[in-house]
Amino acid sequence: MNSIELKSRAKINLSIDVLGKREDGYHLVEMIMQTIDLYDIIRMIELETEDIVIKSNSSDIPLDDNNIVYKAVNLLKNKFNIKKGVEIFIEKNIPVAAGMAGGSSNAAAVLVGLNKIWGLNLSEIELQEIGLNLGADVPYCIAGKTALAEGIGEQLTYIKGLSEDANILICKPNLFVSTKKVYEGLDLKNIQERPDNKFLIKSLEDGDIKSVAENMVNVLETVTSKYHEEIKEIEAVMLECNALGSMMSGSGPTVFGLFENKNDALNGKEKLLQKYTQVYVVNSSEKGVEISG
Ligand SMILES: C[C@@](CO)(OP(=O)(O)O)[C@H](O)COP(=O)(O)OP(=O)(O)OC[C@H]1O[C@@H](n2ccc(N)nc2=O)[C@H](O)[C@@H]1O
Numbered sequence: 313m314n315s316i317e318l319k320s321r322a323k324i325n326l327s328i329d330v331l332g333k334r335e336d337g338y339h340l341v342e343m344i345m346q347t348i349d350l351y352d353i354i355r356m357i358e359l360e361t362e363d364i365v366i367k368s369n370s371s372d373i374p375l376d377d378n379n380i381v382y383k384a385v386n387l388l389k390n391k392f393n394i395k396k397g398v399e400i401f402i403e404k405n406i407p408v409a410a411g412m413a414g415g416s417s418n419a420a421a422v423l424v425g426l427n428k429i430w431g432l433n434l435s436e437i438e439l440q441e442i443g444l445n446l447g448a449d450v451p452y453c454i455a456g457k458t459a460l461a462e463g464i465g466e467q468l469t470y471i472k473g474l475s476e477d478a479n480i481l482i483c484k485p486n487l488f489v490s491t492k493k494v495y496e497g498l499d500l501k502n503i504q505e506r507p508d509n510k511f512l513i514k515s516l517e518d519g520d521i522k523s524v525a526e527n528m529v530n531v532l533e534t535v536t537s538k539y540h541e542e543i544k545e546i547e548a549v550m551l552e553c554n555a556l557g558s559m560m561s562g563s564g565p566t567v568f569g570l571f572e573n574k575n576d577a578l579n580g581k582e583k584l585l586q587k588y589t590q591v592y593v594v595n596s597s598e599k600g601v602e603i604s605g
């Protein structure tokens with residue numbers, strides 16, 4: 313096999329708690345991650361030369377060695393002494409720098425794809441261990457699903473997720489947020505409200521989307537929303553349109569709302585499209601990276 317196509321799915325966080333900070337600056341988290349059915353498509357063709365060529369339909373991402381997929385290829389080439397290269401086309405649908413792990417999931421897809429193309433026979437756990445060198449969210453993105461993530465995000469316990477018919481309205485305002493700066497902006501000694509992850513996990517097990525929506529907390533939201541009033545504005549629109557709950561995902565600036573009724577979610581989408589361009593109604597997904605061709 314010398315070519316492969318994969319779906320590289322985005323995630324939202326149903327909760328984020330930050331418990332402490334490691335000496336290297338990384339923060340210790342306890343957060344619930346949920347894969348959604350919004351995905352980029354990654355097409356890879358093996359090259360007999362050692363080149364790493366990146367192409368994309370998006371002008372928002374770098375196409376050189378700053379792209380996280382370039383780093384993913386290089387990592388495997390060096391680790392397994394591979395003398396070949398690859399051409400990668402990234403069809404971008406996931407908003408960039410959004411708090412939805414778009415880059416991390418692209419890196420995850422490239423690891424899964426090259427494992428097949430180069431016949432490395434690495435297990436999912438081995439791929440997750442390698443992926444951690446690229447970013448804290450990469451191990452999660454490989455298998456996707458719904459997980460309680462601890463450590464720096466790499467210690468994964470799989471839990472029951474949102475039902476696949478839950479309606480999720482997503483809105484990415486046109487702002488740039490740096491994940492590093494958001495973590496650095498958090499005052500660990502002064503966190504006002506934390507999520508009760510045990511309660512959220514129980515609500516997910518019970519299939520009680522209302523209880524999940526009403527109890528979602530992301531401690532990073534206070535940092536990002538302090539500088540960007542759009543976050544609270546988008547949440548207000550979603551709640552006016554009968555969202556059961558609305559919150560920022562990851563380090564932001566994407567805001568999502570959970571809706572029982574699809575028409576309410578579509579109505580919210582119409583309202584938000586009057587001001588924002590990146591607005592989607594999606595469902596949750598049970599799959600992470602998926603080989604599609
Ligand atoms: C906030 C979260 C929540 O899911 O998501 P996003 O906003 O990126 O989607 C993640 O923790 C983001 O993980 P990820 O985006 O993979 O982080 P990395 O690339 O490894 O790190 C970027 C920077 O974020 C900070 N960082 C990241 C993870 C973590 N547990 N503690 C941190 O302090 C570090 O300063 C690091 O230099």
Ligand SMILES: Nc1ncnc2c1ncn2[C@@H]1O[C@H](COP(=O)(O)OP(=O)(O)O)[C@@H](O)[C@H]1O
Nearest residue numbers: 373379380408409410411412413414415416418
């Ligand atoms: N393949 C990629 N997809 C998206 N962003 C990428 C990629 N490679 C590098 N980046 C850069 O990484 C940064 C974070 O992007 P992204 O992974 O989408 O953020 P987040 O994890 O917050 O959703 C952006 O500044 C973007 O330019």
